Amino acid sequence: MKLLVTGGAGFIGSAVVRTAIARGIEVINLDKLTYAACLDNLASVADSPLYHFEQADICDAGALCDIFARHAPTHVMHLAAESHVDRSIDGPDAFMQTNIIGTFQLLQAARTAGVARFHHVSTDEVFGTLGATGQFTETTPYDPRSPYAASKAASDHLVRAWGETYDLPVVLSNCSNNYGPYHFPEKLIPVVILNALAGKPIPVYGDGMNVRDWLYVEDHADALLRVLSDGATGRSYNIGGENERTNIDLVRHICALLDAKRPKDTPYAKQITFVTDRPGHDARYAIDPTRMRTELNWRPSVTIEEGLGKTVDWYLENAAWWQALQKRDGVGVRLGKR
Template sequence: MRILVTGGAGFIGSALIRHVLRHTEHSVLNLDKLTYAGNLESLATVADDPRYRFLQADIGDAAAVSRALEDFQPDAVMHLAAESHVDRSIDGPSAFIQTNIVGTYALLDAVRAYWQALPEPRRGTFRFHHISTDEVYGDLHGADDLFRETTPYAPSSPYSASKAASDHLVRAWHRTYGLPVLVSNCSNNYGPYHFPEKLIPLMILNALEGKPLPVYGNGQQVRDWLYVEDHARALLQVVTWGMVGETYNIGGHNEKRNLDVVQGICALLEELAPAKPAGVARYADLIRFVSDRPGHDLRYAIDAGKIERELGWTPAETFESGLRKTVQWYLDNLDWCRRVQDGSYQRERLGSLGGSQP
């Protein structure tokens, strides 16, 4: 296949592209605006692959997207471009509305025009795969409740509300125009190349620098953690074998309290990085409880039974094995982290890392 990936310089998008190029014969066009979270260094290992191309463009620029579609002639579009940080959405929701809702609308309309002009049988095999989040479902209350594909939407933050809106747009384009869509909703991802503002990399890097490890509220919020490379495998399964019009929930079967996650990171660092910053006796001593953020959901958990039954996907990593790999990756790639933290990745990112233009 020829796959156009939006947001391919982001955390999940780059993992998807690395997986596709390493394990299939597919070709990829990475269309990314390169906002602060887009980092082409995350694709350095595949940037020279002749099956990889990069185009800096905004999904909200319908003309640029239409040109890319016509030039690249994809068999599938995998839509990952999104603003995705909850705290940022609380401080400045406008960018989330613009990218996640208006941008998705512009992308859908450009893709619809492209798809309608395709000849058969390509028109019949084309797929639009929209990648979303479990946060659209809101909060779980019962200890045994799980998010299922039929769970009603009840988003709590500007971020999750904007993603819920984009999900509804995608399904409307399927229902109204017949666009062959697939939707997947995933739990919390973690793993290599995660932007340092996110929980797990933030805790690793703060601990190594002897900085406080801020935990919201009492740290009892529960999330289902999904190793990003497991997610990449699942996404490829969905776009290849998923049934048009269907939704697939993707989770790691790893429900953990935020406090347990941070304590697990501290325990691994005691083993893997025993030489601590001055004045730090134990990494866990750096944990600090801070005021909870507004509208903070208490528990997320996914029932991934449908994708397991219908597409044969199961996660390969436990949380323990995935977290160990993640902590070790950050210890081995502190230069990558520093370039993100000091902003140099933004100044250098277009260079030779961008792949060829379409």
């Protein structure tokens, strides 16, 4: 296998690249290097003979054609995407371009190259919101409620259409919320950790009762490589962490971990501040992981308690990494208020 990973300098993409190279897979990392990318995420593999980097925009058909011709990948894993919901509310244009047009251009390039497999990585947000009970399955109707979710839903439909119309050997996966080391510091868990350490208010949207299923990023990378190698062509797989928590419970748990690991005079939970909710904020996400268990014999290995402990430790030990990223555009600023 020779694997082209798009978005390999991002949070999930870099975890896939590191895991794949550790398993002896040759990887071409194609990344535009937008504000959320960080090549430091790949320092541990940068000198590997199995690693190649190409800076390019997936919307650039000519660049894609050149990269496919020079590297001749046999497999593609497509993770490149604009992914921050709040940013999609303020500026949806980039999401439409990258997530929809970029996916179209990549499908065309992969089709021309005749790849053996095209794995499209998506999100559970395409399914909309759940009530107090129930879970998303692979057959749940799409009901996206943010510009980000709508752009990912569109890209999912494009991938399925290219599979049906052009016999491109596609496979899809939709994941729950990821967390772990190298998480860009505009997302909930890093925001909580870093604001707590800085003595700033820890923002919680609305009443904090929104529920998410949390998936440790290294578990997700393992699952993605399983889907890539063993998933059935044309099939879709929901990947969940089996770790549902309300946002407020999650935030309080992180504060308690910081109380133990980096104690100060007052509990970190006193910094929690409830703020105006995000427009269209989905109430609950939950993944039914039955297909991953029964067809691919995969389950997550990291509990939310274990994963949050590892994540807090990593941020405490890697201040130079996140301090550099905090200087990037929009980081630390409240976005998505419409």
